[in-house]
Amino acid sequence: MSSLNKGVEKVQVALKWDPSPSGAPPHDLDIIAAVYSADDPHGEPVHLVHFDRRSPDGTITLNRDSRTGLGFGDDEVMTLELHRMASSYVRVMVGVAIQQSPGRKTFGDITNTAVRIAEGYTELARHDFSAVSGSTAATVAEFTRDGSGVWEFREDVRGFDADPDSFATLMGAAVS
Numbered sequence: 001m002s003s004l005n006k007g008v009e010k011v012q013v014a015l016k017w018d019p020s021p022s023g024a025p026p027h028d029l030d031i032i033a034a035v036y037s038a039d040d041p042h043g044e045p046v047h048l049v050h051f052d053r054r055s056p057d058g059t060i061t062l063n064r065d066s067r068t069g070l071g072f073g074d075d076e077v078m079t080l081e082l083h084r085m086a087s088s089y090v091r092v093m094v095g096v097a098i099q100q101s102p103g104r105k106t107f108g109d110i111t112n113t114a115v116r117i118a119e120g121y122t123e124l125a126r127h128d129f130s131a132v133s134g135s136t137a138a139t140v141a142e143f144t145r146d147g148s149g150v151w152e153f154r155e156d157v158r159g160f161d162a163d164p165d166s167f168a169t170l171m172g173a174a175v176s
């Protein structure tokens with residue numbers, strides 16, 4: 001298994017959820033990625049990627065964006081090309097946040113929410129957010145680069161009670 005030696009290189013994060021009932025305000029979920037440098041791996045992110053954006057170095061792209069969850073298959077898709085990132089970037093956190101306007105919404109309020117993290121045809125993780133049903137946002141994955149430059153994946157499902165902007169600044173904090 002050579003893939004173990006080269007670690008994780010190019011990852012896709014795919015999110016889907018059910019749209020709100022007819023006449024209700026739309027359910028808008030966002031995939032958010034935060035990139036941290038070796039200087040401050042648990043502090044301020046160097047890049048924050050969400051909505052209809054990509055990182056300035058082009059290594060993280062939100063390929064598909066949805067504000068409603070309408071349609072078949074994946075609603076939001078993000079690609080992370082970890083192997084192309086500058087060596088000074090050593091940690092990437094990925095999370096999912098629910099837009100909180102109008103009104104507070106948790107994962108328990110939105111049916112059939114699921115995220116899948118894969119490298120090619122290899123599934124690294126899949127979550128249905130049932131473990132964080134009372135939260136408004138959650139981390140799903142942590143990628144860290146080891147001393148030899150190889151990226152490792154770790155499942156990291158932690159619920160937060162924060163709007164997407166606050167969550168983006170909180171999600172990288174060290175777990176005590």
Ligand SMILES: [Ca+2]
Nearest residue numbers: 029030066067
């Ligand atoms: Ca969205």
